[in-house]
Amino acid sequence: MIVKLLSGDRPRSKMLSAVLLLILFGLLFAPFLFPGTRSLDTAARICIFIVLVASYDLLLGYTGVVSFAHTMFFGIGAYGTAIALVNMGASYSAIALGTVCGALVAGAFAFVIALFSLRVKAIFFAMMTLAVASAFLVLVSQLSGFTGGEDGLSYRIPREMTPAFKLVKEKVLGVRLNGKLITYYVVFFSSLCLFLVLLRMVNSPFGRVLQAIRENAFRAEAIGYKVVRYRSVATILSAVMAALAGSLMALWLRYTGPATTLSMDIMVDILLMVVIGGMGSMYGAVIGAVLFLLTQSYLQNLLGLLQESLGSLPIVSEVVSPERWLLWLGMLFICSIYWFPKGIVGRLRGT
Amino acid sequence: MSDSLIKPRIERPSLSQTIEAKAPLLLVPVLMVIGLLAIGSGSTWLTLTAAGLAMGMMIFIMASGLTVIFGLMDVINFGHGAFISLGAFAGFTILGLLGGWIESPSIALNLGAVLLAVAFAMLVTGLAGYGFERLIVKPVYGQHLKQILVTMGGLVVTQQLIYVIWGPDEIVLARPAAFQGSFVVLGAAIEKYRVLAIVIGLALFVAMRLVLNRTRIGLLVRAGVQNGEMVEALGYPIEKLFLAVFMVGCALAGLGGVMWGMYQETITAHMGAEVMISVFIVVIIGGLGSIEGCFIGAMLVGLLTNYTGFLIPKLALVSTIMLMGAVLMWRPQGLYPVVKAH
Numbered sequence: 001m002i003v004k005l006l007s008g009d010r011p012r013s014k015m016l017s018a019v020l021l022l023i024l025f026g027l028l029f030a031p032f033l034f035p036g037t038r039s040l041d042t043a044a045r046i047c048i049f050i051v052l053v054a055s056y057d058l059l060l061g062y063t064g065v066v067s068f069a070h071t072m073f074f075g076i077g078a079y080g081t082a083i084a085l086v087n088m089g090a091s092y093s094a095i096a097l098g099t100v101c102g103a104l105v106a107g108a109f110a111f112v113i114a115l116f117s118l119r120v121k122a123i124f125f126a127m128m129t130l131a132v133a134s135a136f137l138v139l140v141s142q143l144s145g146f147t148g149g150e151d152g153l154s155y156r157i158p159r160e161m162t163p164a165f166k167l168v169k170e171k172v173l174g175v176r177l178n179g180k181l182i183t184y185y186v187v188f189f190s191s192l193c194l195f196l197v198l199l200r201m202v203n204s205p206f207g208r209v210l211q212a213i214r215e216n217a218f219r220a221e222a223i224g225y226k227v228v229r230y231r232s233v234a235t236i237l238s239a240v241m242a243a244l245a246g247s248l249m250a251l252w253l254r255y256t257g258p259a260t261t262l263s264m265d266i267m268v269d270i271l272l273m274v275v276i277g278g279m280g281s282m283y284g285a286v287i288g289a290v291l292f293l294l295t296q297s298y299l300q301n302l303l304g305l306l307q308e309s310l311g312s313l314p315i316v317s318e319v320v321s322p323e324r325w326l327l328w329l330g331m332l333f334i335c336s337i338y339w340f341p342k343g344i345v346g347r348l349r350g351t
Numbered sequence: 352m353s354d355s356l357i358k359p360r361i362e363r364p365s366l367s368q369t370i371e372a373k374a375p376l377l378l379v380p381v382l383m384v385i386g387l388l389a390i391g392s393g394s395t396w397l398t399l400t401a402a403g404l405a406m407g408m409m410i411f412i413m414a415s416g417l418t419v420i421f422g423l424m425d426v427i428n429f430g431h432g433a434f435i436s437l438g439a440f441a442g443f444t445i446l447g448l449l450g451g452w453i454e455s456p457s458i459a460l461n462l463g464a465v466l467l468a469v470a471f472a473m474l475v476t477g478l479a480g481y482g483f484e485r486l487i488v489k490p491v492y493g494q495h496l497k498q499i500l501v502t503m504g505g506l507v508v509t510q511q512l513i514y515v516i517w518g519p520d521e522i523v524l525a526r527p528a529a530f531q532g533s534f535v536v537l538g539a540a541i542e543k544y545r546v547l548a549i550v551i552g553l554a555l556f557v558a559m560r561l562v563l564n565r566t567r568i569g570l571l572v573r574a575g576v577q578n579g580e581m582v583e584a585l586g587y588p589i590e591k592l593f594l595a596v597f598m599v600g601c602a603l604a605g606l607g608g609v610m611w612g613m614y615q616e617t618i619t620a621h622m623g624a625e626v627m628i629s630v631f632i633v634v635i636i637g638g639l640g641s642i643e644g645c646f647i648g649a650m651l652v653g654l655l656t657n658y659t660g661f662l663i664p665k666l667a668l669v670s671t672i673m674l675m676g677a678v679l680m681w682r683p684q685g686l687y688p689v690v691k692a693h
Contacts, residue, residue, distance in 0.1 A: 060496075064496055066499045116676065123639070124635065128631075128675075130631060131628050131631050131635070134625075134628040135628070135672045138669075139665070139666075264624065271503060323519065324511055326507060326511055329507075330511060333504040333507070334504040337497055337500055
């Protein structure tokens with residue numbers, strides 16, 4: 001049953017299974033294990049980023065295509081839901097419509113970009129997506145009548161999903177069962193389903209072809225698979241998945257703006273998560289996202305402590321200042337590309 | 352047997368073929384004319400055209416390094432933007448130290464300060480390029496995917512190092528006194544600094560063409576672009592050539608960074624990554640690896656950005672993307688694709 005749910009793609013390492021189970025249960029019981037708004041927010045972000053990073057891995061790790069437009073698709077999903085909620089009021093039909101439209105638009109965009117650039121070299125695609133995504137970001141920031149511009153959109157979601165709604169009067173296990181909790185579980189279970197769908201995709205015959213293309217595109221073509229077609233489909237699927245993750249983000253934050261969905265910083269974050277977690281394995285996305293987001297929240301505290309103890313040395317204390325956490329992750333990123341290209345998952349599996 | 356049976360036949364390209372081959376050269380004047388028609392007012396057009404050409408020249412300076420590096424080594428350096436920022440910060444440090452020279456009305460002192468800043472910026476970015484090539488790019492020659500990822504990592508780390516050295520705040524610095532203000536030509540105001548940018552850009556383009564086409568080094572570089580293995584087989588140290596070109600490319604990024612910084616009068620660690628968008632568009636339009644294509648692409652992007660920035664401000668960046676799409680539909684490899692003999 002479990003093997004079937006995982007599409008036969010077992011973790012293949014005791015250590016990895018243990019870590020994954022820990023993450024699963026940690027996220028499942030997050031509201032009870034780690035009470036407090038900030039930790040619940042971190043948990044929800046982890047769920048959403050797992051889907052986002054996994055969908056990026058479908059492209060980068062499985063197909064071997066580097067795209068810098070993933071945040072664009074993420075943003076399209078988020079803005080789809082947000083715009084529907086703003087214009088149609090807080091209703092479930094608005095959420096459904098916005099999510100579907102966002103996913104469709106993202107898929108269509110991905111199709112157009114794929115048409116233009118997948119025929120040529122990987123480098124071309126990377127540069128092209130970077131340019132298009134940046135232009136999209138600028139455009140969204142400027143069309144303030146439609147997207148709220150730099151300020152973004154704030155909106156209301158159905159009452160049952162807000163903290164004001166109480167499921168039970170009393171606290172259960174010291175936690176208020178309110179609408180925020182319901183939203184968290186909506187995010188959690190949607191993310192879980194999307195992740196399992198992605199796992200299904202990469203372990204299907206289609207996924208095998210993608211891996212063949214990654215290993216040797218010329219040979220895959222010679223065997224009779226249309227490489228361009230497979231690459232385009234992979235691009236579209238990953239864009240749709242990213243858009244769905246974006247819709248979840250819009251639902252969770254009740255706010256959508258360029259900085260939370262479209263910015264290049266998020267793109268870099270996703271890259272770091274995929275590579276550090278492990279390219280070419282969906283579990284890598286899980287580990288990468290969890291590690292990165294926890295680091296983002298807690299490495300800063302650690303660096304702060306370090307800085308205090310090193311306070312007297314001028315340059316060194318700058319290097320370990322809490323704001324420089326990205327410096328350390330960036331170095332880890334470069335090192336992992338050289339010395340363990342399969343990331344943490346590869347290490348745990350001992351390959 | 353008479354010899355007259357075998358006559359050498361020299362194929363002359365037909366007129367349409369000649370036009371087809373030279374067509375990219377016409378793009379810039381065509382765009383200028385369209386701009387004039389759309390804008391209507393001659394003096395406004397002149398101002399915008401000067402601004403567009405100046406912007407194009409600065410983008411060309413930054414993009415030329417990237418495109419030559421790609422042509423020669425098949426490496427796209429996604430960290431190129433970091434060198435732009437690094438150059439700007441290094442140059443501004445010198446300008447900051449020479450505050451007295453900048454404020455003085457003497458053109459000689461002003462120019463001296465700018466030249467020193469440029470020299471220092473190019474030195475710093477050239478040396479940084481050495482480190483970058485040895486540490487980050489060299490281990491992944493020939494593997495595109497890893498190259499993109501690792502140079503992106505290099506970009507992140509370099510940006511963070513800029514924060515470490517210069518602090519997290521942006522630096523604001525006025526241009527040297529001699530380059531503030533503008534000339535008035537035919538009723539159109541043309542900023543002095545833009546004229547300087549156009550002069551430097553043109554000089555660089557001419558110099559690059561001369562070096563590539565008239566010198567032994569240039570010959571080797573062009574041969575390396577076509578077939579690196581063959582150059583190596585003939586006994587030339589291609590690896591040293593790679594390294595030298597990489598350093599020169601990074602130094603050019605530094606030069607572009609200082610100029611862009613003085614143009615904006617504000618610099619941030621992110622500025623390089625932001626300009627890189629236009630740089631990538633230019634390189635794609637021109638055809639990866641081609642200096643001439645890069646030059647034409649940069650002029651087109653500069654002009655189009657300024658024209659649309661005046662006509663429909665919201666679409667300035669999007670219009671360049673559309674230009675890129677149009678060019679790619681016409682020539683899928685860019686205006687002047689570099690032919691590689693593999």
